[in-house]
Amino acid sequence: MIKTIKSLSLLSMGSLISSGSTFLIFTILARQIGPAAFGIFSSALATTKIFSLISGFGIAQVWLKLFGKEGWGGIRWVKPSLYFVLISIIFVSLVILFLNLFNFNDDTTKNLLLLFIFFIYGNVSVQLISSKLQLEEKYNQVAFWQLLPNLSRLILVVAGFYLFDISLSVIDIGIIYAFIGMVLTIIGVKQLFNMGRGRFELKGHGLKRNIKELKPTIKEVVSEAWPFGMATIFAFIYIQSDIIMVKYMSGDIEAGYYNVSYVVLSALLIIPTILFSKFLMPKYHRWANYSREKFYRAYKLGNLTMILAGFSIMLILLFFSHIFISIIFGEEYESSIQLMKILSLTLPISFVAYSLGATLVTKQHMKLKVLLMGTVAIFNIVLNIFLISYYDAMGAAIATVISNLLLLTLYYFAVKKRVFRKTLKE
Numbered sequence: 001m002i003k004t005i006k007s008l009s010l011l012s013m014g015s016l017i018s019s020g021s022t023f024l025i026f027t028i029l030a031r032q033i034g035p036a037a038f039g040i041f042s043s044a045l046a047t048t049k050i051f052s053l054i055s056g057f058g059i060a061q062v063w064l065k066l067f068g069k070e071g072w073g074g075i076r077w078v079k080p081s082l083y084f085v086l087i088s089i090i091f092v093s094l095v096i097l098f099l100n101l102f103n104f105n106d107d108t109t110k111n112l113l114l115l116f117i118f119f120i121y122g123n124v125s126v127q128l129i130s131s132k133l134q135l136e137e138k139y140n141q142v143a144f145w146q147l148l149p150n151l152s153r154l155i156l157v158v159a160g161f162y163l164f165d166i167s168l169s170v171i172d173i174g175i176i177y178a179f180i181g182m183v184l185t186i187i188g189v190k191q192l193f194n195m196g197r198g199r200f201e202l203k204g205h206g207l208k209r210n211i212k213e214l215k216p217t218i219k220e221v222v223s224e225a226w227p228f229g230m231a232t233i234f235a236f237i238y239i240q241s242d243i244i245m246v247k248y249m250s251g252d253i254e255a256g257y258y259n260v261s262y263v264v265l266s267a268l269l270i271i272p273t274i275l276f277s278k279f280l281m282p283k284y285h286r287w288a289n290y291s292r293e294k295f296y297r298a299y300k301l302g303n304l305t306m307i308l309a310g311f312s313i314m315l316i317l318l319f320f321s322h323i324f325i326s327i328i329f330g331e332e333y334e335s336s337i338q339l340m341k342i343l344s345l346t347l348p349i350s351f352v353a354y355s356l357g358a359t360l361v362t363k364q365h366m367k368l369k370v371l372l373m374g375t376v377a378i379f380n381i382v383l384n385i386f387l388i389s390y391y392d393a394m395g396a397a398i399a400t401v402i403s404n405l406l407l408l409t410l411y412y413f414a415v416k417k418r419v420f421r422k423t424l425k426e
Helices: 002-056 059-099 107-135 139-163 170-196 218-239 241-250 252-268 270-290 292-328 336-344 346-359 366-391 393-419 421-425
Strands: none
Touching: 002 059, 002 107, 002 139, 002 170, 002 218, 002 241, 002 252, 002 270, 059 107, 059 170, 059 218, 059 270, 107 139, 107 170, 107 270, 139 170, 218 241, 218 366, 218 393, 241 252, 241 366, 241 393, 252 270, 252 292, 252 336, 252 346, 252 393, 270 292, 270 346, 292 336, 292 346, 336 346, 336 393, 346 393, 366 393, 393 421
């Protein structure tokens, strides 16, 4: 119990500092550059995150599954996985360069997308290193890698605006993101290289064994990874794609208003992310295969915890969002208050959906989860097109709540009928 509390505390601290740093960065930018420029920056960053997800394509998550299933045998998957990531990163970089040849965006957005290519490299490196450290149960280092990117960006942004009194432009902020991405990539390459050679300390599977099994092909890696890769892309669609759609359908200012409320929401969603993705996920994979009773107890406790936490935070936002948005972001973001109140309704829904969805990542259930997420992603896009055209950013907020409610419902029945069907009968 003491070890668990310590591990959760470290992960919580790292995630909270990271999330808090992101929150402060966006707060500073919102106040310093105004709603229109903030909307341009936010939508460009959101667009880049899609390419980042394609680049990583679920490799970090599939490592947790494969090592949970094969133990030390999972080493054979590492090198082919890294080769695949390298190929996907090169492909994504070329796609961004190609798209910038066309006049889809203004010059500022084009330049930001080019700079954010380096953000992609750093983001993928952090995901892979974090997965490695989770397998080693080095939660202090996981916490460090979680906070390092955003805290570094925050330090540079604060130094620019307040220490050196520089009026940083949107492009200057893009350069900061690119620089941090390059540094993280350089630092991460050595660790990933060592992992590929079997130099790491896997926990929960006994002493290290020499594995003589054949290494998988890149095609086999894709076969294992695609459900996880598509899951992250679908999750992005019904969580963050609203920002992009608001920009192109309602303009930069509306996107700026919407992103303020989204920044608050994403900062709060770090709570279930810490518990399920960072701490419980390696254990869920192990328990799903070797300790069903422990798996089911953790699932029930997780649901209860998320319901209580989600409703409590929702009530706080409903009653006090008008105060802290005006104080933190400024009076010019008054239009974000109503958006925040609408999005707060999704907190208990999303928190419980995280708990339910975490069980669907285990064993053979991942493909079902991807199907459900894909269904909700398509539904969300259609709903956004309809609602944003009539209600602008408020339509996007309404679409988010409805989409998350649908996802929760689908997850509930899937978990009941597939994951714990035998357990419930017993």
